[in-house]
Amino acid sequence: MSFITLNNLSKTYHTEAGEVRALKPTGLEIAEGSFLGIVGPSGSGKSTLLTLLGGLAKPSAGSLLIDGIDVYRMNEEKRADFRREYIGFVFQAYNLIPYLTAEENVMLPLAVTSMSSRKQRQAALTALQRVGLANRVGHLPNQLSGGEQERVAIARALVNNPPMILADEPTGSLDSSTSAEIMDLFQELNHEGQTILMVTHNVENRKYFDRVVSLRDGCVDVDEPKPTVKVAATG
Amino acid sequence: MKLTGIAIRNLERRKARMAFLIVGLMVGVATVVALLSLTSAMSADIQHKMENYGANILLTPKSNDLSLSYGGISLGGVSVDTRELNQDDLPKIETIPNSRNISAVAPKVLGAVEVNGAQVLIMGVDEKVEFHLKRWWSIAGEPIGAPDQLVAGSLVAAKLQLHPSDNVEISGETFVVSGILTETGSQDDNLLLAPLATAQRLLGKEGKVSFVEVAALCADCPVDDMVRQISSVLPDVKVNAIQQVVKTRMHALGEFRNFSLAVSLVVLFVGSLVVFVTMMGSVNERCHEIGIFRALGFRKHHVVRLILTEAGIVSIIAGAAGFVFGTMAAKGVLPLLVENAHGVVWNFVLGGGSVLLAILLGALAAIYPALHASKLDPADALRTL
Structure with a gap:
């Protein structure tokens, strides 16, 4: 059974200029432990797909099952809990909170849990050690390099041990050697069993994925799956 | 965190x-x-200031006559009311429901006596209560401390050439001027103050008082209620509240x-x-x-x-x-x-x-x-x- 199932998931935005069908009805099954790359030109629906996979915006139609849970049948608050438990986000441009140190940024998903501050700190340190930043815990984001900020963002995505990580252009702002380091880190995590879904423009990153879904005009254009993964693009 | x-x-x-x-x-x-x-x-x-202001309820004998004075100017002889209050009735004031708001009851007897050939207004007072009530009084010398001692108002002292420790004779009795009241700018300057019993005896008004000042003024005292309460225990007495200034x-x-x-x-x-x-x-x-x-x-x-x-x-x-x-x-x-x-x-x-x-x-x-x-x-x- 697949870990993530999209059943005719679609998203239409209503603007003053009219309807924009950002994602046409799409079916997709993704196995646990996948390292899936989502690629495509601007406006192809990549970000919309990632937003829907992250439980951040309601689809216009269709359903999304993650670990057997129908994500969009939950109310907004339950979905917030779900995101905290199930999804680690690595945003474009890091999206660290500027007034919090690296350690505090990593602790952020735990701040609204019942975990004690001491345990939060331990978990944050473990995550920062995992990404090789144990010596930068007290630094503010503006005191860190781009690569270091990206690592802090990855540590934040890992801190509560979520079953899946969604990454949006994580190497978009990095030079090629730092990009390679970050992609190596993602690959290591994937080899440890972490499911990772990543949107990227960078063709260099394709080699890290074990499956690539290419979108065009809101539809799955090309899918290069592993033999065990079934794809059904209906859009 | x-x-x-x-x-x-x-x-x-x-x-x-x-x-x-x-x-x-x-x-x-x-x-x-x-x-x-x-x-x-x-x-x-x-x-x-109100607590130091002195009396704010005035008890005077009830009179059926109209007042013949205006703005401090009185028609000689006519305004002198010969009625008096009974001193024995005064303890009734302490029985009113708001008696705890009363801080002092100061009875006074007024009358004219002759001193060194001049007519002087003498006021008999309960010296302890009176000097406590009139805190603004300042005395050169000592306040009244014995039945044969007097305190002279500043104008009286000036007119009669009185000084502290001087002796004066009134109705054949000798009194010692224990102190002179520093000028107050009020009617007190024209008074000769004496112990109440002494003045009553000199004026032949034993057991009588001319008027009584009651000090009860404080910010939240129900003065109007107290006036009514005193009037009910002393029906023959005219009770007035002096609170115009305070109200303003x-x-x-x-x-x-x-x-x-x-x-x-x-x-x-x-x-x-x-x-x-x-x-x-x-x-x-x-x-x-x-x-x-x-x-x-x-x-x-x-x-x-x-x-x-x-x-x-x-x-x-x-x-x-x-x-x-x-x-x-x-x-x-x-x-x-x-x-x-x-x-x-x-x-x-x-x-x-x-x-x-x-x-x-x-x-x-x-x-x-x-x-x-x-x-x-x-x-x-x-x-x-």
């Missing part, structure tokens, strides 16, 4: 915004504290209090508006950040609590600072409004109230921005996803 920790870090980082919020709210609280402290100090001052001052103070309230409300409204606008601006500026919080699993109420915690921290600081600055301002201004005032004290109940008021206003001003923040769509707020 908890929500409070995030709120504190944000405030630490955005010092200028925090300072602006604190000042906005602090000015409002300080104004309220200053005006409350001032009105409270002025009320206390009036109360203190209390009325003025009441108007000042109303004015203070209006100013306070306006300043507090403006202060709250500053908090509202700043918090709203802050929320709009932090859309992206709030989007991150929501994406990372913060519920709506977590966002509301975060914003309200920030407002709460700012409010506590503003409330405490407003209390300190308001009290200091009142201390500075009070001497300009009231002479010889007792001063503004550090009222820590008011301090607690200031902090609570600031928290209430801060919360009211921040609740809409907080709710607005919690309703932001995480995807819209992030935009990058």
